[in-house]
Amino acid sequence: MASSSVFFTLFTFFSLFLLSSYAETLVFPLTHSFSKTQYNSTHHLLKSTSARSATRLHHHRHPHRQVSLPLTPGSDYTLSFSLGSQTISLYMDTGSDVVWLPCHPFDCILCEGKYNPSTIPNPGPLNLTSAVPVTCKSRSCSAVHSSMSSSNLCAMAKCPLEDIEISDCKSYTCPPFYYAYGDGSFIAKLYSDKLSIPTSSPSSLILHNFTFGCAHSALGEPIGVAGFGRGKLSLPAQLAINSPEIGNFFSYCLVSHSFDTTKVHKPSPLILGRYSVDEKMKQMKDYEIGYAYTPMLENPKHPYFYCVGLEAVTIGKMKIPAPASLRRVDGRGNGGMVVDSGTTFTMLPHVFYETVVTEFDKQVGPVYKRVYPVEERTGLSPCYYLDKGSSNVPQLLLHFGGNSSVVMPKRNYFYEFLDGGDDGKLKRKVWCVMLMNGGVEEESGPAGLLGNYQQQGFEVVYDLEKKRVGFARRKCASLWDNLNQH
Secondary structure, three states, X not given: OOOXXXXXXXXXXXXXXXXXXXXXXXXXXXXXXXXXXXXXXXHHHHHHHHHHHHHHHHHHHOOOOOOXXXXXXXXXXXXXXXXXXXEEEEEEEOOOOOEEEEEEEEEEEOOOOOOOOOOOOOOOOEOOOOOEEOEOOOHHHHHHOOOOOHHHHHHHOOOOXXXXXXXXXXXXXXXXEEEEOOOOEEEEEEEEEEEEEOOOOOOOEEEEEEEEEEEEEXXXXXXXXXXXXXXXXXXXXXXXXXXXXXXXXXXXXXXXXOOOHHHOOOOEEEEEOOOOOOHHHHOOOXXXXXXXXXXXXXXXXXXXXXXXXXXXXXXXXXXXEOOHHHHOEOOOOOEOEEEOOOOOOEEEOHHXXXXXXXXXXXXXXXXXXXXXXXXXXXXXXOEEEOOOXXXXXXXXXXXXXXXXXXXXXXXXXXXXXXXXXXXOOOOEEEEEEOEEEOOOOOXXXXXEEEOHHHHOOEEEEEXXXXXXXXXXXXXXXXXXXXXXXX
16 A cells, blocks of 8 residues: 555645755655554554555566455554645555546545544545546557557447547547555546646646545545655646646655654655755755765666666675665566565565674574564564663675765664553563564565665655666755755
């Protein structure tokens, strides 16, 4: 599903509400939709989130198969838009390539309790007013139906044969399309409207025929999604048609939360376009001037994925080479690591994961006592009692293709919480490694996922023109403040 998400706002004719705009840059607030009240314990929270991450990877490997595990909320980022006089909250998802909204009448199966109304205030559904249905002859219709020919699509729309032969099916609308995530699905129809985005220049940025899905039925998907993947119907791709400087370069910086909303006082900035770095920014703590860039890997089977190559992982002083399946994508579209804002935890293929955690345990096992019952209740492994502080926790580095290395902050790869107390014993500090076993490698889809938990505290850049992804350490809340002072 779209698991890490954000809120957009589409006004009448889709006028995008914008908090900051300068130097051909648009800045939006990403709001973290997590609420601990949805879980009866920290163990329940981690178990649900790890199960959803695993299901997300399974769906990426089998995109045409429905996976029955419903969405469990807790780690999503949302944007807010206004459509006409109505405001709508959408999840932001770099792992999907369609923008869709719930529309009246809306029937959502198994959706009760799937989100917290206090964190997603405008879930919809919406009443469409000025939107126009997309025709079966349009390129957008073909794109959403996996490049099916317009003749076949118009036949499905019941356009008469004689009209199909002379390409005169303009009055026949694009057939409904089915779209599945790792933990839900929906059926929608395509519509178009005019997207107007205010900018710092006298005139607004206008995108004619902005295309989106309008869903009247869904399974486990009560909230719409703003797809930011590499597909033709994603929001960046549609912006790039008229404004490549905005649509072909975007980034986000996720404020670190550790599943605790009291630690989050500012939104996470979503930045469309390049921004100028001033002296004040350079003096910010943890601000890295340059980015660690790694090339995007082309995927012939799943072209909308942001795939990169993971070359190795270093734990302490031990560098562990990654298998070939993580380093590259083969001719059938299998392999590579997907940078995915919609997955919480990073997933590694089984053998490589076991090698990594075994090395981790080798270095910290003599210092900390392992807690197997906590591992069973959280779905994470290994977990240890943190009675001696965290000074002995080894450093973790990810080495990507293009000679690019990223040093992970300690909070990005282990999670500290209290365990016990139910049986009268004192609560003890526990920490768990926040990497997950992606299962046995299959000859289908990506080998691994880089989740949003590991992306916290970094500005993650998607440079679509140069086909690369970049990482740089940031104080994301400070970045938000600085961008909005311009």
